[in-house]
Amino acid sequence: MNDQAVRCYRHPDRETGIRCTRCDRPICPECMVSASVGFQCPDCVAGASGAGPAPQASAPRTIAGGTHAEDPRLVTKIILGINLALWFAVLATGDTLVDSLELFGRAALSDFGPLEGVAEGQWYRLLTAAFLHQAPMHIAFNMLSLWWLGPPLEAALGRARFVALYLLSGLGGSALTYLVAAPNQPSLGASGAIFGLLGATAVLLRRLKYDMRPVIALLVLNLIFTFTWSNIAWEAHVGGLVVGTAVAYGMVHAPRDKRALVQRLTCAAALLAIVVTVGVRTLQLG
Missing domain, CATH: 1.20.1540.10 (Rhomboid-like)
Known part of the structure; x- marks a missing residue:
């Protein structure tokens, strides 16, 4: 994994140093889903990436354990x-x-x-x-x-x-x-x-x-x-x-x-x- 900050794949205007533990794509805090180990992206959680659903992270969660909202403001x-x-x-x-x-x-x-x-x-x-x-x-x-x-x-x-x-x-x-x-x-x-x-x-x-x-x-x-x-x-x-x-x-x-x-x-x-x-x-x- 490259630790250098890159841009979130869902929000290109946001730099991040965190990557999905399944697909390795960069994700920002809004896209992070808590898993048993590290964080996953929403696509992997939903199974849209083809990797299959993540049983430990069936519901998207923020870094603090909150639920993701459509309007984060x-x-x-x-x-x-x-x-x-x-x-x-x-x-x-x-x-x-x-x-x-x-x-x-x-x-x-x-x-x-x-x-x-x-x-x-x-x-x-x-x-x-x-x-x-x-x-x-x-x-x-x-x-x-x-x-x-x-x-x-x-x-x-x-x-x-x-x-x-x-x-x-x-x-x-x-x-x-x-x-x-x-x-x-x-x-x-x-x-x-x-x-x-x-x-x-x-x-x-x-x-x-x-x-x-x-x-x-x-x-x-x-x-x-x-x-x-x-x-x-x-x-x-x-x-x-x-x-x-x-x-x-x-x-x-x-x-x-x-x-x-x-x-x-x-x-x-x-x-x-x-x-x-x-x-x-x-x-x-x-």
């Missing part, structure tokens, strides 16, 4: 649509909606009167803040990043796992912000989830033995911006990156015979860490 489109819908709602309602959904720790005053925070029991802010934007450049950058990072991960992980990765990354960013930032410091944006996708992309590329230099360079560049630009919640970026990387690692490196169990435990452990972090901070704030 569907979940990405839905998440992007939710973010855009909230942004247009903010444009229509002004700061009223922002005050109701943004993340801040403890009760504070606004132009519309006293507001309660996460410490007062408004846990939903940890999630809603991850879909909320105000500045046009903020949502533009995050949505472009989502459109670039989301589809390959959705295709490689499967829809359910991609949703879990995105939500846990967003919650991880919110949890670290809640823990470290000042109680009256507001925070909003999908940046935590985006950094989680960036970390997951690095994990996936390493698993597939792709060239990681572009994604590492992008990650370093974004971290430089995170810690040098003003008015950026670095806590959300770091929290999302850590959680997204950990969850993705558990998803793509889970043993095939215990894949579902390991993946569920990975997500449960990430969620537990988030809950504990939020609980500790809530106790600190009284």
Whole structure:
């Protein structure tokens, strides 16, 4: 087998270093079907190549064990649509909606009167803040990043796992912000989830033995911006990156015979860490 990256036989625009274990044709993450040993192409699984069906891989599966979908961008489109819908709602309602959904720790005053925070029991802010934007450049950058990072991960992980990765990354960013930032410091944006996708992309590329230099360079560049630009919640970026990387690692490196169990435990452990972090901070704030 030639280890040099070539182009997927079904998607000529995609380079890959993985080949079907039966016909030796190059296949990209979207075309990979998990088999008892390595990966097979959809044609071999369906018996279209003449090699006969593969009994161990009767149903096409992604590298993480998910099912292949006709539209590998569907979940990405839905998440992007939710973010855009909230942004247009903010444009229509002004700061009223922002005050109701943004993340801040403890009760504070606004132009519309006293507001309660996460410490007062408004846990939903940890999630809603991850879909909320105000500045046009903020949502533009995050949505472009989502459109670039989301589809390959959705295709490689499967829809359910991609949703879990995105939500846990967003919650991880919110949890670290809640823990470290000042109680009256507001925070909003999908940046935590985006950094989680960036970390997951690095994990996936390493698993597939792709060239990681572009994604590492992008990650370093974004971290430089995170810690040098003003008015950026670095806590959300770091929290999302850590959680997204950990969850993705558990998803793509889970043993095939215990894949579902390991993946569920990975997500449960990430969620537990988030809950504990939020609980500790809530106790600190009284």
